[in-house]
Amino acid sequence: MADDRNETQDASFGKAQQDGQDNNQPRSETDASAPGGQGEGEGLYEDPVADLPGFHQTSSTIAIAGHPLHAMSVAFPIALTFCTFGADLFYWWTGDGFWARAALWAAGMAFLIGVAAAFTGTLELLFVPGIRARAAAWTHAGIAVVLLSILGTNWGYRLYGYEDAVLPYGILLSGFSVVMVGATGWHGGRLVFDYHLGTSDTGN
Numbered sequence: 001m002a003d004d005r006n007e008t009q010d011a012s013f014g015k016a017q018q019d020g021q022d023n024n025q026p027r028s029e030t031d032a033s034a035p036g037g038q039g040e041g042e043g044l045y046e047d048p049v050a051d052l053p054g055f056h057q058t059s060s061t062i063a064i065a066g067h068p069l070h071a072m073s074v075a076f077p078i079a080l081t082f083c084t085f086g087a088d089l090f091y092w093w094t095g096d097g098f099w100a101r102a103a104l105w106a107a108g109m110a111f112l113i114g115v116a117a118a119f120t121g122t123l124e125l126l127f128v129p130g131i132r133a134r135a136a137a138w139t140h141a142g143i144a145v146v147l148l149s150i151l152g153t154n155w156g157y158r159l160y161g162y163e164d165a166v167l168p169y170g171i172l173l174s175g176f177s178v179v180m181v182g183a184t185g186w187h188g189g190r191l192v193f194d195y196h197l198g199t200s201d202t203g204n
């Protein structure tokens with residue numbers, strides 16, 4: 001009887017050791033019952049937005065001969081914003097009224113052409129599924145609206161005396177506009193070069 005009990009205990013102990021070893025072994029990645037495995041966990045980290053219809057349709061329909069109007073038009077308000085700031089600096093340095101008048105015209109054209117660029121960008125955002133589905137495109141649009149409000153304020157402030165408007169608030173608005181146009185342009189560049197928005201049908 002004692003031998004039978006010893007054999008039974010040895011068998012139970014050996015089975016427990018085997019079970020412990022099995023539990024300590026890492027689960028296979030292909031185990032369907034393992035959390036995060038390819039069975040139950042398959043697609044756990046997939047982006048559901050990528051499954052939306054038209055997600056990879058990123059080529060611009062607001063274009064002439066395949067050239068997106070938004071990408072072509074944004075260069076002008078960007079350049080004119082820097083021109084406004086430069087003209088303000090020259091007026092501060094020389095006191096010549098020519099530079100204050102030049103800043104007035106540059107600020108006005110930066111705002112007006114910026115509105116036109118924003119219009120074409122809004123059409124792309126609304127009518128191109130691959131652009132509309134990406135949160136980064138909406139972020140860029142929000143920053144651009146803030147930029148337009150600053151450009152409009154900068155221009156409107158100068159309409160009632162462009163020389164007196166330059167110092168101090170005009171040049172401060174121009175400097176802030178340069179910062180904002182840099183942020184907007186950088187973000188827009190990422191949409192083009194990283195996500196290929198407006199340029200191809202294979203956005204990432």
